[in-house]
Amino acid sequence: MFKDFNLENLENSKDILQELLDESRVKINELLNIKEKTYENFVTPYQEAGERINDFLTPIFHIDSVKNSEITRRVYEECLPIISKYETEISQNEKIYTALKDIQSKEKSMLNSIQNKVLENEIRDFKLSGCHLDNNKKKRLEELNLKLSELSQSFSHNLLDATNSWEMIIEDFEDVKEIPKSDLELAKFEEEGKTKYKFTLQIPSYLAYITYGTSREKREEIYKAYCTRAPQNGKIIEEILKLKDEKVKILGFNCYAQYSLSTKMAKTEDEVVSFLEELGHKGKAKATEELEEIKQIAFEDGLEKEDFRSSDMAYYSEKLKKAKYDLDEEYYRPYFEQESVLNGFFDFLNKIFDIKFEKVEAPAWDEKVRVYNISSNGKLSSRIYLDLEARKDKRGGAWMNNWHSHYTDSKGITHLPTAYIVCNFPQSTETTPSLLRHSDVVTLFHEMGHALHHLLSEVTEAYVSGISGVAWDTVEFPSQFLEYFSYDKDILKLFAKHYETKEVLDDAAIERIIKAKNFQSSLSLVRQIEFALFDFKLYQKLYKTEEEVQEVLDNVRKEFAAITPPSYNKFQNGFSHIFAGGYAAGYYSYKWAEVLSADAFYMFIDSGNVFNKDLAVKYKDTILSKGGSKNMDELFFDFAQRQASVDSLLKIDGIIS
Incomplete structure (x- = not known):
């Protein structure tokens, strides 16, 4: 039913991949030779060919992030040019492009909305790959795509090496x-x-x-x-910006930001900038007040008025939090033991979504990885791998990675989805279990939101199933939505149990967590606006030097930052989301999607019951099960029967009442 995670033959991946791609080339040529092409005889097997490659390649790229070694790096570097060349070759194949357009033209009225969405997305992506350009431009795009992939990987490796050294x-x-x-x-x-x-x-x-x-x-x-890690990434950023600018100019765009928006829900650059600036200006005054509160605690501790530093923020914020809410992270951690959190979390998900997690023995990449089969409405639906604890050979941060998609193949066989959740929680030892902070619990809810969006898909077309085909600026909606539940008292009581005494966290202690939820929410908001505006503005024109990049960041900070970091702070050299991930000119997506997630959660608040199963099942059926088969604004309307409101986000963050 599920393919096992198996990398015993990792060192031979390059040869196996080459063979697989050659087989795929033969298959695609066979499809192109079909006289009367239809969705059924051309598009369905074309998607299957893509899924077979993804099935093989995802674990190879994944292992380099979670068990990084000389071997994983070498294998990644060997496979990267091969897959990059293949993807460019396919995406620039005019015959495939023409076949898809012909099928769309002939069959549009006969196909269902999901099949039409596959065609619409594919035809758009072929155009964005330069399929219509002359051979010289295509060749240059191929070179640019490969070089950009290599630069992203170097950026990531430099950061990992600097972190570990x-x-x-x-x-x-x-x-x-x-x-x-x-x-x-x-x-x-x-x-x-x-x-x-x-x-x-x-x-x-x-x-x-x-x-x-x-x-x-x-x-x-x-x-x-x-914040001075990987200084060599400064030059890599220069190169990435230059090559991305060249790539999108070849494709006919004015700048990379314009190119980025061609696959997103936001329509124009001005719309994104105005949205971010509106949020930033609404949050700035309160953020300044929040900073003054922190400084006051520092001054009472003997710091001079002019001597407050960025490196003091976390320390005095924690003291302020404890003073305001009597919230001591260490007091809570024994109540958030990893095993207990998982069991209670699964219980909650079962209660509202009718999904069940069953732990299974299955091969994985580390002995601490847990593997679960998920049943939905009593029927086996998917598999998930949880790799939760920090390791030296693991990239920092937290993420969800989709492996297989839910789809029905040309033989009528249904393929079930799989995904990985990766976090960096405190390690367990022989004497101490992994004891989480509440912020770790929030992270777990967030990443599970992504995972369920992929794993609960009922879409039968691979290219718009789960998170495939979902616009990047709405992909955070299900993850942020699930986060909100991690602050509910009744939900916390399902798993907040002392790992030694088994005592449930008392109401007063839980109330302190809930009250502290919006602690420094305005500071957090303007920080996210700083990241998002820096990212977006950076891609609105070509900035050629490290100094120019710094100037973009400095100008954003002048307008929105509550505190200006020291000049040695080179945050950008560690901004892997946009230089080693998929968020370039798209980091605004977190806030864009948060409007949807806050508004959706408000429906549960307004219903008077966060365990509202009818509403949760409606959300599961109208949002999660539909994947990328419809645009998210349409799906949200199907769920809420109205447009989302920015005020819900500001209210939920306590910025407006």
């Missing part, structure tokens, strides 16, 4: 005395008969020191190390 050793207990016990246990080691503490730039370790480290000098040291 730095450490801070502390011997004086005075410098670590405020750090939570569970974090301190992970940092502690013995050397020459002395107890020492090691902190790294991996997120759990970095956050532990920047948030709780007693020594201001050490906080500055680790902050500076974190």
Whole structure:
């Protein structure tokens, strides 16, 4: 039923891939030789050929992110030019393009809306690949696509290497005395008969020191190390911007931002910039007030008025949070033991969506990866892999990666979807289980929202099933929507149980989490606006040097940032979302989609019951099961029977009442 994760033959991937692509070329030529092409005899097997390649390639690229080694890098680098050449060759094949247009022209009225959506997307993407251009331009696009893929991978590897190469050793207990016990246990080691503490730039370790480290000098040291990682990425950014600009000019666009919007729900550059600026201006005044609150705590601690630094933010924010809400992260962590969280989370998902998770023994890439089969309405529907704990050989951050899609092939066989969720939660040891922060719980809900969008698809066409074919600026809607439930008291009680005493977290403690939800929400908003506007403006014209890139960021910060970071802060060199991921000129998508997710969640609030199963099942049927088969604004309207409102987002964040 499900294909096992198996990379025993990893080192031979290049040869296997080459063979697979050659077979695919033969298959596509056979399809092109069909005299009377139809959707059934051409488009369906054409999609299947793409799925077979994805089936083989996804684990190879995935393993380089989660078990990075010299072998995974070499295999990735060997496979990249081969697949890049093939994808360019296919996407620029005029015969396929013409066949798709002919089928659309002849069969449009006979096909269902989902099949027509496949054709519409494919024809659009062929145009965006330069299919209609002359051979010289096609050749140049092929070179550009390969080079951009290589640069993205170099950016990512540089960041991983820089993260892993730095450490801070502390011997004086005075410098670590405020750090939570569970974090301190992970940092502690013995050397020459002395107890020492090691902190790294991996997120759990970095956050532990920047948030709780007693020594201001050490906080500055680790902050500076974190935001000056991979300086060589500055030159890579220059190259990426130059090549992307050249690529889109060949395709007839004025700039990369315009090209990016051609596949998104937002229609114009002005629409995106106005949307972000409106949110930023609405949040700025309150963000400044929130910053002043943090500074006040710092001044009471003896800091001089003019001496507050960016590296002080996390430490004094935590003190302020504790003072305002009596919220101590360390108090909560024993209640968010990973196993308990997962079991309660699955229970909640079963209650509202009627889906069941069953743990299965199946091969994976690490002994701590958990594998579950998911049943929907009592019927086996999908499989998910959870890789939740931080490791040195794993890329930072959290993400969902889709492997197989739900679809029906030309023989009438239904293929079930699979996906991976990857996080970097605190590690479990032989003596201590993985104890999560509430923010980790929120992350888990977020990534599961993505996963369910892919795994609960009932669409039978692979290219618009699950997250395939979903406009990038709405793909965050289901993930952000599920996040909101992680702040509900009754839901938290399903899993917030002390891992030793089994005592359920009491109401007062849960209320503190809920009240603190919008703590510094305006600071968080303007920070996201800073990222999104920097990203979008960066791609509205060509910026040629590191200095020009910095100037774009500085100008955005002047207008929207509550605090200006030190000049050595090179945030952009670690902005992997846009330079090593798919968010270039699209980081605004987080906020764009959040309008949909906040409005959808408000429907549950207004119903008076967050466990509203009727509403949840409607959401599952109208949003999750439909994947990319319709535009998300249409699906949202089907669900809510109205357009989404920006005010829902501002209300849910406590920015307006």
